[in-house]
Amino acid sequence: MRGPAVVLLPLFVLCSCDGPQSVLDPAGRDAEVLATLFWVMLAGAVVLWVALNGLIHFVTRIAPRPLNARAAEALIIGGGVVVPVILLSILLAYALNDMPRQRDKGEGLRVEVTGHQFWWRVAYWPEGAETPIVTANEVRLPTGQRSEITLNAERVIHSFWIPALGGKTDMIPGRETRMSLEPTRPGEYRGQCTEFCGESHAYMAFGAVVMEPEAFEEWLEREAAPAVEPATEKARRGAALFLSEGCGGCHAVRGTAAEGQVGPDLTHLASRVSLAAGILPMTEDALRNWVRDPAEFKPGVEMPGYDHLSEDELSSMAAYLGGLE
């Protein structure tokens, strides 16, 4: 009966617990607490499982003689009532004790994330800011502080989750939800939408980058600045094409005539770790393919394809976008 477990045990050892999106490889205070909680609960669960199933195995296969009825009654009350009440009280006290802390209000930075089908609008509100610094599909947070995160959804429900940093919270149209995160370890992680949101739910992820506070401040300052001018002739052609094709109707590239708010802000597109909400690498090739036919990579996406453009035009566009550092 325990055969499969024994076979699978080495497999568990083989599969490491780390990964860009792993609960068990925490890089934030809450995730650390919850990973520890998991290991404690797992240990308890294994002990209880072995004890109970061992008991069943014993009574059905090994038991030398039947038990008397009094002992049986004691087993029911002891095993069914007394032991669970004690263990669960301890567990609840231990596990829920930290819950208020995990829902504390953040200090300083507030990040406002809005879920769209199938991408994320991300707006940074540093302390005292009048207007936000808007970007998309990537969340950067500084270490050493608890940042407030407010969540909205544009059309359908999504859920915002960076496993390495902490738990998830749903984004619900018509109401604002909130959470807070306290990253501890700089690095690049991955977040993903965890509430089914339509055809390309699987393709709604984002890069989550944790930075030292100074590096974060520098990055935020750069992010607040308008877009860089296209550096090459090709990129300039791409920039002109971007406007003439009407891309600016949906996308904003701050500092240019493109001021659309329907789609992701592209001002510093090329400085992000991934393209198209965490599903493509940030390369010119990927940009070209994406612009040509986004639905190939993300079924149900709202952006139309630009396959009427020539390869040359697409390359120029990719060069422009790839230069928006």
Add this chain to the structure above:
Amino acid sequence: MSETNTLRDSARHGDGGKVFDAGPEGTYPPTEEMLDAPVDPEVKARREAELRKAWETPKGWRYWSAVNNTEVGVWYSLTAFFFMLCAGVLALLMRIQLAVPDNDFLSADRFNQFFTMHGSAMMFLFAVPMFEAVSILILPAFLGARDMPFPRLSAYGYWSFLIGGIFVLGSILFNVAPSSGWFMYPPLATEQEGIGPDIWLLGLSFIEVASIAAAVELIVGTIKCRPPGMRINLMPLYAWYVLVVGVMILFAFPPLIAGDFLFELQRSMDWPFFDPDRGGDPLLWQHLFWIFGHPEVYIVFLPSIAIAAMIVPTAAQRPMVGYSWIVLSAVGVGFLSFGLWVHHMFTTGLPSLSLGFFSAASEAVVIPTGVQIFAFVATLMVGRVTMSQPMLWIAGALAIFTAGGLTGVMVAIAPFDWQVHDTYFVVAHLHYTLFGGMVFPIIGGIYYFYPFITKKKMSDRLSKWAFWLTFSGFNICFLPMHLTGLQGMPRRVFTYPESAGWDVLNMVSTLGSFILAAGILVFAWDLLRPKSKQPLTERNPWNAGTLEWSHDVPEEAWGVRSVPYIASRYPLWEQPKFLERFDDGKFYIADAPEGRRETIVTSAVDAVPQAVVQVTGPAWVTLWAAAFTGGAFILPVFKFYWLSAFSGACAVACVIYWLWTSTAQVPKDPMRDAGLGLRLPVYVTGPKAPGWWAVFITMLGDATAFASLVFGVFFFWTARPDFPPEGAALPDMMWALSAMLAYVVAWGATVAARELNRGGRQGVARWCIVGAVLATCAALGGMWLAIVMPGLQPETHAFPAVMYALTVWTSAHCVLAIVMLLYCLAGSVLGKLTQLYDADLRNTTLFWHFMCLSGVITTLLVGVAPRLM
């Protein structure tokens, strides 16, 4: 005639309603001498012939008009099993898609349809119906009854289930299946184009109605159709679980039906209950869905525990230890399960206080569940365990279920749930609980009960193969998923990137799923392979102690040879000479003198015999009624609203024909010799009658659905600042209050009609019924004028939409009330409903108690409440 006269005399001096229910006459309980009295073999043969003829299963194509629980139960279980295999195939296709990263075996849309249908079918087409199917099949045998109390209702439920199931599942073949998840969260599901969500809403509502019908029947069967002497504390544990689960279905499904009602109104009429831009709220659906959805888990799980509770004492060859503890725990789980739904919504940003409360409540379920499991273990400990085929599956079930329970303890902790919610960790958890808590015990139960149904045993060798393949395949598939989830893989994703590092685990899961499927296939083969050459087993092959093993199957369709007198929990072990008396027909109603199908009705708690009632026989009308009901639910999917209304009217006509021709018939002879010196009435009315209980229980469910709509009003009132919006038109108070008055008048007239009819003044009673009909029409008019006159527009905002929804709901009930009143009027005029035989009028009055209450609440909510908001 003299009989009737005495009753009439007593009525004049009697105490209200109860006097007409002529009590049993003669000796009860039976003495040992009476039970030992020999039976003349000739009489015995004649009685057997009578019974055989009365209970004969129709032959040839007429077989499908059968309504007997043994036929319907088998069709029902096999259909549910077939739907389970279909849903399983969908799961395998999904596992192929997920075996490797960035796979394109299935498109995103198709995968989304598959996982939606996998969950929906497993829940609505397999888990719940399977419980009802198995219960319809074996419950009468547990209770020594000849059949369920309303066999045609079982058949109607089955045909509805079949039609609805094929419709919903068939949509996948046309690539139009619902694709927004089995939970159908708005706004995604309300905004989705195509007919997928409509198929889900209407098709499954149809099946839910059938499920509720079956639940009503099972509850009434357990309460009223127990054999004489089987007091409530002597019931087999299975019957207790049926009672608990039936009641849970009764209170859990209606919130979903109310939710479906609002949802479909939004989809077809654009009434914005869940649209935040127009005052709606998507969370209302989540609440309604999970108020259903969480009890649903226990609705699925408890019946399997019930099966285990029948197998374990047999395996231990000893009565169950801690019977009362188990009953208390089952009831406790039932209660608790309604207070946990929020743990499905831990991530929706609720306040910490609620989270803490619902975490603790969720953990509390461990206690009653633990008690049940330890009671089984204790029983095995005090007995001598003989490890048999079924016991292997039960042991496997415990191993898997306890693992699922322990991960359940983890996810009930709100902060931990924030991490694993909607990841593969939860997928693993729920499959551990449902496989361990449902699939394994059901299969064990099938191995156990197979000889009861066919008098053959299933293969030992195949059983072992099936078990070990299923067990190891299951663990290989689902154990790694815990880790996949902890590594961050969300549920319901049709693919994943290689860089995520989930590929090895997913490949292992896929391999496991095919091993699991092989095990299920071996089991299916063992179940369905022809066994005509196999010798028959003895009657009680496991040497069990409960009543069902007294059946002599499959030759005789009559169920029990004679309805026994019960004095212990395990009569086959503890009552001497039981089987011999049983077979000789020494117990009750061992004959069928008038060639009718009958069963004994007893009192709810002490099981004192009250009557011998006729149960219905084969009929096509149930099939027609189901087909037309199906039309009424299915046609709106394609926007054929008038055809749907026509189909609904035909369904009502079928049901009226069925009721008129086969229920509450005026008997020729009011009493019947039930045997053992006991004479019992053959017509009962009021609370003694199963029909009265059925109406009462149905109305409890109906009232729950109505309460869910009322919950909706209060939810909006408290959760939305703009309810009603500033300056909005409010319903007219005077019209609403007039409607309220009309409801009270109609109710009063109905009650008066009942009293006058009983007092022998049928003429005045008929005029009262006419008055009640007119007052109902007035109430209907008043309600509509109250919302139409001030110009409420349901498409503009959730507030007028909710006012309209309440009015539509109550109006539909008004129409039903009018039909019922007219049915009574026709009965009174045509002699079906008389001074003595007034069951229809009693039931209509009972309906009116609920009708009046909901009418008053509706008019207050519409007419008065908005002025206070």
